[in-house]
Amino acid sequence: MIKQDAMRLLRFKFMQQSDKNQSGNVGFAEFLHYVREHEKNLCLQFSHLDRNRDGKVDLEELISAFKDLGLDIDVDEARKLLTRMDKDGSLNISFNEWRDFMLLAPSTDIHDLIKFWRHSTADWRGQEWLQSPSIMYQEKEAPRVRYLDIGEDMNVPDDFTQKEMQTGLWWRHLVAGGIAGGVSRTCTAPLDRIKVYLQVQTTKMGISECAQIMLNEGGSRSMWRGNGINVLKIAPETALKFAAYEQMKRLIRGEDASRQMSIVERFYAGAAAGGISQTIIYPMEVLKTRLALRKTGQYAGIADAAAKIYKNEGARSFYRGYVPNILGILPYAGIDLAVYETLKRRYIASHDNNEQPSFLVLLACGSTSSALGQLCSYPLALVRTRLQAQAAETITNQKRKTLIPLKSSDAHSGEETMTGLFRKIVRQEGLTGLYRGITPNFLKVLPAVSISYVVYEYSSRALGIKMS
Template sequence: MWWRHLVAGGGAGAVSRTCTAPLDRLKVLMQVHASRSNNMCIVGGFTQMIREGGARSLWRGNGINVIKIAPESAIKFMAYEQIKRLVGSDQETLRIHERLVAGSLAGAIAQSSIYPMEVLKTRMALRKTGQYSGMLDCARKILAREGMAAFYKGYVPNMLGIIPYAGIDLAVYETLKNAWLQRYAVNSADPGVFVLLACGTMSSTCGQLASYPLALVRTRMQAQASIEGAPEVTMSSLFKQILRTEGAFGLYRGLAPNFMKVIPAVSISYVVYENLKITLGVQSR
C-alpha cells in the first residue's frame, strides 16, 4: 500500500511544480532582491529574467525543483497516510486535530529528508547565466567554498514554518473534502476536479499565510550564505533587520507571485494525487 502513496505523491509534485516554475523563480528573486529602494514588480521581474537569460531562464532551477519535489511530495503524502493510521482513533473519519498532527509530522519528515536540495534550488534559481554548469557543479562549489553546513542554512526557520504550513494545508484540505463528500456525495468517494481544486486552493492559502515570513527568512539565509565576505546571520537577527529596514511588509516580499504560484501548484498537486490514488486503487480514510 505505502508504495502507491509514494508514486501518487511523487507524480503530483513533479507535475505541479513544472507547471508553475516561472512563478516560483520570480518569488525567490523578489524575496531576496526586492526592497524599499528596489521595488520589483511582477512584470518587471519577468522582464528582468528574460532579458538576462532568455525565455528558458524562467525555468531556471526547475530541474532540481522537480528532483526535490517528487521525493518530497512522495514522502509527505506517504508519511501522512501512515501517521494518520498511527494517531487516528477507531472511528473511520479522523478529527481535524488528528489530521493537523499527521500533516505537521509528515511535512517535517519530508523537508528534513530533502533539505540540502532546497538550498540547491534557491542557489540555482538565483544564479547568473554561466555561473554553474549544472546541479552537480553547484553542489561541488558550495561544498568546496562553504562546507557541508551550507546545505542546512535556514533549516530552523524552515522547520518552524513547514510544521504549521503542512499541518494546516493537509488538515484543512481533507476536512473540506470530507465535509463536501458527506453533504453532497454520500455514495461517492470522488468529489470531482473542481471541488478538489477549491479545497486545495483554500487549504494552501491558509497554510501560506501562517508560514510565509519564516519561508522568506529561510530563503534569505540560503542566499546570503553564497555572498563572499557576508556576515553570518541568524534567524532572529534577520527578522530584526527586515523589520527595521523594510517594515512588516518586508516579511511578505514576493507574496503575490507566491500566491499566483502556490494556489495552482497545490491544487494541481492534489488533483493529480487524488486521480493517481484512484488509478492505483488506494482508498482514502
C-alpha cells in the same frame, strides 16, 4: 464464498431490518439507524466472546466461546477465522474489527453471526453484496486531492484505506501524484523563480520588471533555473513523508490500529512526517534556491553547484534556513488541515442526506486551505529563502545595481540568524517586507492545481486507478 441463495437471504433480511418505510430501498437516515442499533447488539455479542474483558478476543477465547455455544472447532479453523477478521495481523480481534466485519450481517443472534463468519470469505464486504441494486448505500472510495502537488512541501500526507494498503493501490496514487507534481512544477517554474528572486530583494520590484531582468540576463531558458532539482526531489520527499506518516500514525494509534484519527492527531502525525522528510531532503531545497538565483555560467549543473557550495562554504551551508523551514511546517500544516476539514464538513452539512463532496469540490477546498496555509507561514518561508541565499549574489540589476541583501560580507554579522533577519527586515522594509514575492506565489496556485488535477487524472487511468 457465500452461495447465491444465502446472499439473497442476507439481502432480504437486511432490507427487512433497515427499510423502515418499505420504500424498496435504504436511505442514508435508515442506514444510519440500522448501524447504530446493530452496533449495540454487536457490542453485546462481542462481550460474550471476550472472556477476560481485555477488549480483544484471542485464539483460546475463541475456541472456548465456540465450545460453550455447542460448536467444536479445531485450532486450525479457529486460526483461519481469526485471520479472516484480523486486519492488523495481531492474531486477536478488537471490537472495531468485529464490528466492521459483522456490521452488514443482518442478525442479532450469535449463532447466525458465527455461521455467517464461518461461511464467508475474507473480503465478504467486497462489492458483490453492497452493489445489490436494491441497496442505495454503497461503499465508495473517497475522492483524493490532499497529495496533489502545488509546489509546496508541507502538506499533511493523505490517509490511505486498509484496502488500498493491502492491494498496492497506495503506490499508484503516489506515482500518479508525483507525475502530476513534476508536470505542474515545470509549468509554473517561471512564477516560482520570480517568487524566489523577489524574496531576496530589499527594495520593491514588480513582477514584470523582475521577469525582464531575468530574461535580459539569461534568456527564456533562465526562467526554469532550479526546476530540475525541484522535480527530482519529489520522489524522495514523497516516499520519506509517506513512510514517516505511516509510522507516526502507528505510534499515535497504539494497539487500536484500525481506529480513525482525529484532526489534531493527523496534524501531529503530518507535522512530524514533514519535519523528518524536510530534515533529510533539505540540502536539495538549498540547492534549488541557489540554482534559481544563479548567474549565467555560475554553475554547470546540480552536481557542480553542490561541489562548489561545499568547497567554498562548507557542509553547514546546506542547512542554512533550516530552523524557519521547520517552524513553518506547524502553521502551514495546521491551518491547511483545519481549513480543509472545516470547508469539507460545512459542505456536507449544507447538503441533503450528508451528500459527499465531489472531487472538484475537494479540489477547491484543498486549494483554499493551502493558500491560507501559505499566507500564514510565508514570513518564515521568506526568511528561510534569504538565509539559504547567504554568500550568493543574484543577477545584477542594470538599472538599480541591486544585489542580494545578504552578501558574503554579512556572513559574520549578528543579523544572519533567523531572529536577527526578522528584525532587520521589519526595521528596513516594514511588515510588508515579510510578504515580498507572495503575489507570484498565489498566482501559481490556480494553474498548479488545474495542471495537477488533469495530469493526475490521466496518470491514474494509465496506472489502473478509477477516478471517483
